[in-house]
Amino acid sequence: MFLIQIFLPLYDNDGNAQPQALFGQVRDELIARFGGLTAHSRSPAHGLWQEQDGATVRDDLVVYEVMADNIDEAWWPTFRQRLEQGFRQESIVVRALTIRLL
Numbered sequence: 206m207f208l209i210q211i212f213l214p215l216y217d218n219d220g221n222a223q224p225q226a227l228f229g230q231v232r233d234e235l236i237a238r239f240g241g242l243t244a245h246s247r248s249p250a251h252g253l254w255q256e257q258d259g260a261t262v263r264d265d266l267v268v269y270e271v272m273a274d275n276i277d278e279a280w281w282p283t284f285r286q287r288l289e290q291g292f293r294q295e296s297i298v299v300r301a302l303t304i305r306l307l
Contacts (some may be wrong), residue, residue, distance in 0.1 A: 206272060206273070206274055206304050207272065207276055207302065207303060207304065208270055208271075208298065208301070208304045209276075209301045210268055210269070210298075210300050211268065211269045211270075211271075211288070211297070211299050212268055212297060212299070213228065213266060213267045213269060213292060214294060215265040215266065216228075216298075217262070217294070218295075221291055225280070227291055227292065231269065231288065231291075232244065232269065235269060235271050236283060239272065242269055242271055243269070243270040244267060244269050244270075245268040259270045273305065276301055281299060284306050
């Protein structure tokens with residue numbers, strides 16, 4: 206089984222808040238496809254990275270998680286690209302972790 210995490214930025218690259226409706230659309234699509242979702246949205250996560258010029262950049266993030274028995278290798282890249290366009294981002298992190306339910 207896999208735990209798939211989607212890191213969604215609260216703000217675009219110009220510092221404008223992302224529309225709440227956008228998060229709702231992503232949530233609804235994931236619930237329809239995977240039958241459920243966990244949203245880590247109460248206290249935003251903070252993503253930090255260093256750019257080539259040495260500047261440190263920060264993102265405030267919401268993390269959506271879904272579980273799946275397998276990874277649809279054709280669907281996920283297309284979904285991630287739609288997220289990048291919708292959230293106006295160069296890249297959105299989507300990662301899958303192998304898990305074992307206890």
